[in-house]
Amino acid sequence: MTAGEPRSDKGAVDRSEGFGERLLGVLLDRAHEMPPHLIAPLVVEVVGRVGGRDVSVLLQDYEQLMLVPLPGRLLTVGEPAPIDGSPAGTAFRSGTPVEVPQADGVRMYLPLLGGSDQVGVLALTLDTVVDDDRRLLHRLAGLVAHMLVIKNGYTDQFFRTRRREPMSVAAEIQWSLLPPLSMSTPQVAVAGILEPAYEVAGDSFDYALNGDILHVVTVDAMGHGLDAATMATVAIGAYRHARRTDVGLSGIYAFMDRAIAQQFGPEHFVTAQMMRLNVATGHLQWVNAGHPAPLLIRDRQVVRQLHSPTTLPVGFGGDEPQLSEQTLQVGDRVLCFTDGLIEEHDVGGEQFGEEQLIAWVNRIEHAEEGAQAVVRALSRTLIRERGGITSDDATLFLIEWRGGAADHLATLE
Numbered sequence: 572m573t574a575g576e577p578r579s580d581k582g583a584v585d586r587s588e589g590f591g592e593r594l595l596g597v598l599l600d601r602a603h604e605m606p607p608h609l610i611a612p613l614v615v616e617v618v619g620r621v622g623g624r625d626v627s628v629l630l631q632d633y634e635q636l637m638l639v640p641l642p643g644r645l646l647t648v649g650e651p652a653p654i655d656g657s658p659a660g661t662a663f664r665s666g667t668p669v670e671v672p673q674a675d676g677v678r679m680y681l682p683l684l685g686g687s688d689q690v691g692v693l694a695l696t697l698d699t700v701v702d703d704d705r706r707l708l709h710r711l712a713g714l715v716a717h718m719l720v721i722k723n724g725y726t727d728q729f730f731r732t733r734r735r736e737p738m739s740v741a742a743e744i745q746w747s748l749l750p751p752l753s754m755s756t757p758q759v760a761v762a763g764i765l766e767p768a769y770e771v772a773g774d775s776f777d778y779a780l781n782g783d784i785l786h787v788v789t790v791d792a793m794g795h796g797l798d799a800a801t802m803a804t805v806a807i808g809a810y811r812h813a814r815r816t817d818v819g820l821s822g823i824y825a826f827m828d829r830a831i832a833q834q835f836g837p838e839h840f841v842t843a844q845m846m847r848l849n850v851a852t853g854h855l856q857w858v859n860a861g862h863p864a865p866l867l868i869r870d871r872q873v874v875r876q877l878h879s880p881t882t883l884p885v886g887f888g889g890d891e892p893q894l895s896e897q898t899l900q901v902g903d904r905v906l907c908f909t910d911g912l913i914e915e916h917d918v919g920g921e922q923f924g925e926e927q928l929i930a931w932v933n934r935i936e937h938a939e940e941g942a943q944a945v946v947r948a949l950s951r952t953l954i955r956e957r958g959g960i961t962s963d964d965a966t967l968f969l970i971e972w973r974g975g976a977a978d979h980l981a982t983l984e
Contacts, residue, residue: 594617594621605722607728610715610718611644614626615645621707623696625694625695627694629692633734633735635752636653637651637735638691639735641728651735662682662692663691677696683715684713689753741795742768745772745803757976759785759850763968764967773800774909777807784850788810789909789966790803790842791842791862792841803841809829820846824885827885828886828887828888840887842861842885853900854898859892861883862909862910863913866906867897867904868936872936902971905970908928908967911964912928913925914963949967950967
């Protein structure tokens with residue numbers, strides 16, 4: 572074969588465009604310039620090519636209680652569906668499609684997963700469902716979820732749909748600051764929740780998976796309202812800046828401490844807990860700057876509290892903090908929480924306390940699967956057990972070390 576002559580074996584690979592590729596390709600090709608409000612009619616048209624109808628896009632509300640229909644041209648907009656106790660909610664919680672036979676066909680509920688974050692559910696009706704439909708619609712739902720996540724930064728449409736109550740300015744700031752509420756990989760899963768969703772101010776969390784290292788922080792800024800939200804914003808910004816310069820936990824603490832002290836003065840502070848988990852080995856390190864001790868959960872049971880030396884909250888100029896360490900076992904979970912969760916008083920006037928928290932964690936761990944389902948159920952249960960009282964912000968953040976490997980996801984075999 573001479574130079575420049577085409578290889579004779581190229582024809583051995585079939586590169587022709589099939590029916591499914593054409594449909595998904597239309598979405599992918601147009602996504603770059605697609606205005607957010609035109610996603611809905613295009614999705615309806617693509618579903619129609621498969622024989623589907625009555626298309627609804629349901630988004631998780633901020634309290635993580637309901638799946639709320641997204642309004643849009645050609646979309647079917649009905650009543651919100653509860654995450655607990657509905658077919659749409661089952662698909663959302665499990666991350667797997669649900670099919671409900673009806674008189675006019677089969678109603679399908681497909682989870683919308685943006686990465687591994689649970690965005691909502693795509694619902695549609697088909698006359699009949701075969702495996703080719705299931706495969707194509709599963710991939711369609713994945714592409715729709717990614718489009719919703721990407722376009723969310725360009726519009727208020729999805730935010731307004733998810734917001735079912737008036738939201739304070741402080742809460743608006745906090746929600747704009749948060750990373751996705753959940754992440755799941757073969758090695759690690761995380762899930763977090765803030766309450767009260769529409770009034771939260773000083774509580775926040777952040778995480779990042781950089782190579783084999785999972786970085787996590789939970790913060791609780793003193794005070795309430797905009798002042799607390801502003802302090803939390805500076806604390807998270809300082810944390811991210813220090814984390815991205817690849818310093819250790821002690822260096823991160825020192826940087827956050829200086830940022831809060833310089834910006835707000837010596838009378839203000841933020842409690843914080845910073846963690847680093849090696850997802851390849853299960854080696855956990857943390858610095859506790861004024862938070863309650865995390866809970867170590869093993870075999871669906873709290874086995875102990877991760878007590879450690881506590882340094883001063885950031886902003887008070889504490890000494891270099893002492894690092895605490897724990898080697899996790901595969902399947903271990905670590906639950907971090909702020910004091911608003913345990914210092915609240917229940918219906919009888921008694922402080923809720925850590926003993927009640929541990930008891931409920933044990934019950935819910937046996938009743939729920941998946942990190943996000945556990946966090947959501949725990950938050951709802953604790954609010955109920957406190958009689959709906961939430962006078963302070965509260966954060967729950969759960970880490971599950973799975974000990975798996977992810978390299979197989981980067982190959983086609």
